[in-house]
Amino acid sequence: MRRLETTAPAKINLFLEVLPKPDGADLHPVDTVIEKIDLCDRLTLRVTPAHLDIKSYIPVLVTPENLVFKAAALLKKTYRIKEGVSISLSKKIPVSAGLGGGSSDAASVLLGLNQLWRIQEPVSRLVPLALGLGSDVPSFLFPGRCLVSGFGEKVKTLSTPTKFQYVLILTGVKISTAAAYRWLDDLTYQCHSSKIMVDALKRGRPELVAQKMFNRFQEVVTKKEKRLRGWEKKLDKNFNHYLLAGSGGAFFAFLTGQEFIPLTSILSLQGRGKGEGDLTGSGFLSEENAGNAVKFLRVSTYGR
Structure with missing residues (x-):
């Protein structure tokens, strides 16, 4: 067959x-x-x-x-x-x-x-x-x-060929997309345009792209989900540029090439002992625990 x-x-x-x-x-x-x-x-x-x-x-x-x-x-x-x-x-x-x-x-x-x-x-x-x-x-x-x-x-x-590097922070917190949209209905805001990001991508400078990142969901989702508020505080201390992934509950940090992220920082974020951090991607997630454990994974633009 x-x-x-x-x-x-x-x-x-x-x-x-x-x-x-x-x-x-x-x-x-x-x-x-x-x-x-x-x-x-x-x-x-x-x-x-x-x-x-x-x-x-x-x-x-x-x-x-x-x-x-x-x-x-x-x-x-x-x-x-x-x-x-x-x-x-x-x-x-x-x-x-x-x-x-x-x-x-x-x-x-x-x-x-x-x-x-x-x-x-x-x-x-x-x-x-x-x-x-x-x-x-x-x-x-x-x-x-x-x-x-x-x-x-x-x-x-978008024909913007620059490849970027990220760290995914897989918090294990699950967010309903439908609920996230409902929470937005209670928020009054002025809409932003993706033109600022498209222009930054055309210029191909990682630092500029990182500065223009934006996610409307982050404000409401982190307010509603106490565990994600805690993660925001931790990420503020360890990454220059990070954002909620979609409607959550994962985050990603943009690596501009200027960061030095020691293993001790990752371990402190996880609240784990020596030897349990991993940014290489090997063994980060198994079939058995997909989506449940807090993990960090270094990733990059797909297919470039």
Whole structure:
């Protein structure tokens, strides 16, 4: 049987503004710059005679409610595909952390099955299907750094080639995206434009990009979640530039090349003893504890 192996990268938002709801709309439009990073889930797709199934070492992911399964079912129904697929998911991106893992997985399934099932649609034709799965999904259909606006359907790839380095702070705190949007409804603010970030990226200077980072969610999410307020205080002492990842609860710190981050600082953030810190990425997250343990991981721009 035909098979395909693929990766699904996590994302961070270098800039994220949430705009007011238009009259009669259920959702908020966004204005955001998305950076894909080299923390990836891995998927193996195997064509079957007819049935759909998903396999994972994490039992809670083995459900028809998983976006991976929904993406396959939607594509099969839309194009009246007789074949099925068995999807093996190796999960490395923590869930409910603001890193877009589920959305990235779904986009990878759409792209992979477009090839495996020989549908061969241009990516632009997959955008409406992706949007039906979630507002973040369309951005993962396109390679590289991108500017996303509207309700997630407007995606523009940014040809800004500079590769950046980050430290992910995986707090283990899970935040509901729906709840984060509700909290914003109680906040009055003047909207910012992603133009400041796009201009900084064009100039390619890490320090300038770091200075222009912005996330509208950070103000409300850290107010509502006491544990994240504690993390903010710790991060203030250790990093020059950091931001909440999406709607949280992970953070990321931008490394401009001027920082020196001793292992003792990382250990003090974790509240752990000598020898338990790791910024290399090796062994930071297992199938068994995905999304639960506090971990630090050094990552960079994906695919550059």
